[in-house]
Amino acid sequence: MKALCWQGVNKLSVENVPDPELHNDQDMIVRLVAGTTCGSDLHLIGGYIPAMRAGDVIGHEFVGEVVETGPGVRRHKVGDRVVVCSFVGCGRCWYCANDLWSLCDNTNTNPGYGQALFGYETAGIFGYSHAMGGLRGSHAEYVRVPFADYGAFRVPDGIDDVSALFVSDSVPTGWMGADLAGVGPGDVVAVWGCGAVGQMAARAASLLGAERVIAIDRLPERLAMAERYAGCETIDYTATDVAAELRERTGGRGPDVCIEAVGMEAHSDGPMYLYDQAKQQLRMQTDRPTAVRQAIHACRKAGTVFILGVFAGAVDKFPLGAVINKGLTVRGAQMHGQRYIPMLLERLASGELRTAHLATHTVPLDQAPKAYDMFKHKTDGCVRTVIRP
Amino acid sequence: MKKTWWVVPVIGAGAVAARRAWPAGSRSGGKPDDRWLTVTINRPVGEVGSGEKPPPPLDRFGESIDVRTRPAPGDRGTELAVRPAGREARQRSSSLPARMSGQDPRQELRQALREAKALLEAGEVLHADTPPTTRPTPAGKLLGLLNRRSGGEGVL
Ligand SMILES: NC(=O)c1ccc[n+]([C@@H]2O[C@H](COP(=O)([O-])OP(=O)(O)OC[C@H]3O[C@@H](n4cnc5c(N)ncnc54)[C@H](O)[C@@H]3O)[C@@H](O)[C@H]2O)c1
Ligand SMILES: [Zn+2]
Numbered sequence A: 001m002k003a004l005c006w007q008g009v010n011k012l013s014v015e016n017v018p019d020p021e022l023h024n025d026q027d028m029i030v031r032l033v034a035g036t037t038c039g040s041d042l043h044l045i046g047g048y049i050p051a052m053r054a055g056d057v058i059g060h061e062f063v064g065e066v067v068e069t070g071p072g073v074r075r076h077k078v079g080d081r082v083v084v085c086s087f088v089g090c091g092r093c094w095y096c097a098n099d100l101w102s103l104c105d106n107t108n109t110n111p112g113y114g115q116a117l118f119g120y121e122t123a124g125i126f127g128y129s130h131a132m133g134g135l136r137g138s139h140a141e142y143v144r145v146p147f148a149d150y151g152a153f154r155v156p157d158g159i160d161d162v163s164a165l166f167v168s169d170s171v172p173t174g175w176m177g178a179d180l181a182g183v184g185p186g187d188v189v190a191v192w193g194c195g196a197v198g199q200m201a202a203r204a205a206s207l208l209g210a211e212r213v214i215a216i217d218r219l220p221e222r223l224a225m226a227e228r229y230a231g232c233e234t235i236d237y238t239a240t241d242v243a244a245e246l247r248e249r250t251g252g253r254g255p256d257v258c259i260e261a262v263g264m265e266a267h268s269d270g271p272m273y274l275y276d277q278a279k280q281q282l283r284m285q286t287d288r289p290t291a292v293r294q295a296i297h298a299c300r301k302a303g304t305v306f307i308l309g310v311f312a313g314a315v316d317k318f319p320l321g322a323v324i325n326k327g328l329t330v331r332g333a334q335m336h337g338q339r340y341i342p343m344l345l346e347r348l349a350s351g352e353l354r355t356a357h358l359a360t361h362t363v364p365l366d367q368a369p370k371a372y373d374m375f376k377h378k379t380d381g382c383v384r385t386v387i388r389p
Numbered sequence B: 001m002k003k004t005w006w007v008v009p010v011i012g013a014g015a016v017a018a019r020r021a022w023p024a025g026s027r028s029g030g031k032p033d034d035r036w037l038t039v040t041i042n043r044p045v046g047e048v049g050s051g052e053k054p055p056p057p058l059d060r061f062g063e064s065i066d067v068r069t070r071p072a073p074g075d076r077g078t079e080l081a082v083r084p085a086g087r088e089a090r091q092r093s094s095s096l097p098a099r100m101s102g103q104d105p106r107q108e109l110r111q112a113l114r115e116a117k118a119l120l121e122a123g124e125v126l127h128a129d130t131p132p133t134t135r136p137t138p139a140g141k142l143l144g145l146l147n148r149r150s151g152g153e154g155v156l
């Protein structure tokens, strides 16, 4: 079958690879209907995520049709249309049982890396390096889905493929940020980054009762989307001093909750950016935490900062002083998708949540390398490209 | 090629972090590694077994390992701990040559412990996708080696 393979830093190609096979009783095979580019893939393509091998199939956000089930699969049958969570959870370890699915103890086939880098390994994720599970990605014609009863969800008939697609990863990620940051009625929430993840975090914040949501980015088309679909106010961070602007808009208090949805390749105009970029390229620091620093600085006293953007290792100039002296709560997580997906599908069906606008482009699998190039450089107003095999 | 070598320092950084993460002394040449390898299994003690009757695949180690179980605090299931039986075996297992050649019995034990947990909790041990889609490159070969170790290697 055809699949999109990582071939080295900033090199992708479509290759013929062997079809996936059932290896465990609880596996199933899904025929891809649609997949999408995710900001997390950019970190991986850029070589910032360790333990990639030339030829690894990437992709982790997808919807498809069940074509084969292992003997241990109970909840799905051939022909079902399913959206599959990007992180794989066994459903029965302590973490899965406590709805902390991206921390599953039993789905990373190479636990040594995570244990070395982070102290403990994460759950496995599709197509996201040997350190994060060693599982094949979904930008292919078929993909093997382990622990299928827990990670795959039937898409209700009223929901189209493209709307359902984003419920695999970006929507639950955004929702989790607002939920675990404790957003509630009366809060003013600021969101850094208006990619799919940031837009969904902003929408979740308003559905969870936030009084006001302020979204921050530099790309006008994304800011416009956040206004239109998430009902936010916006700030172009290249046009103003973000912290001062937030202070002014919040009666001098600062936002109650700050959600960072940018990640380790954040951009900025300041001198700090050149410093971070140089250090990152020399691999003296693995991540560029521009937006995290800003969020911590701007947050109100005793507020909460939630980091949704992906970081892989160590950062420099982390404002620890602000965290302790302002009494902040700083949290982060990879997405616990299984916890939210059924609820999100219901909200999608009821029209409360909309995702289709994120799909600004659609390409066949053959053109996926070009699609990633466009997504990386944010050209032609690209927010997400849908990839159809 | 020029750019792919970036990947290596990142892995290298991980390896350095790993060395640092390991408790000082536990790997020092000659000193027997008395530390227990432990996991917590989200099942009651009765299902996990005991020193006399360890769960599969640990049962295949027979007399060559020490095994103990105890309830984990706060309803977190059962703590299962194992180590090579006897000081002599433990001494051998912590030697550098044994570790490098993949002959370290602690690595095999670590892997078996993880598998016991997965079998009890999830009913199966997740296998990586095969056949692989990767092609051989120098950095990739190094990674392949690390991957093979990574199932057993770690801080358990
Ligand atoms: N935690 C999780 O489980 C999870 C899941 C999916 C994605 N992610 C991460 O979320 C992040 C966003 O993903 P995405 O798909 O929306 O990516 P994206 O690349 O489409 O969006 C990132 C946005 O951040 C903006 N940005 C860059 N620098 C900024 C700054 N200094 N201030 C404000 N905005 C800035 C960019 O202009 C862009 O619009 C990535 O880091 C991704 O890895 C995390
Ligand atoms: Zn993603």
Ligand SMILES: [Zn+2]
Residues within 6 Å of the ligand: A089, A090, A091, A092, A093, A094, A095, A096, A097, A103, A104, A105, A106
């Ligand atoms: Zn689990």
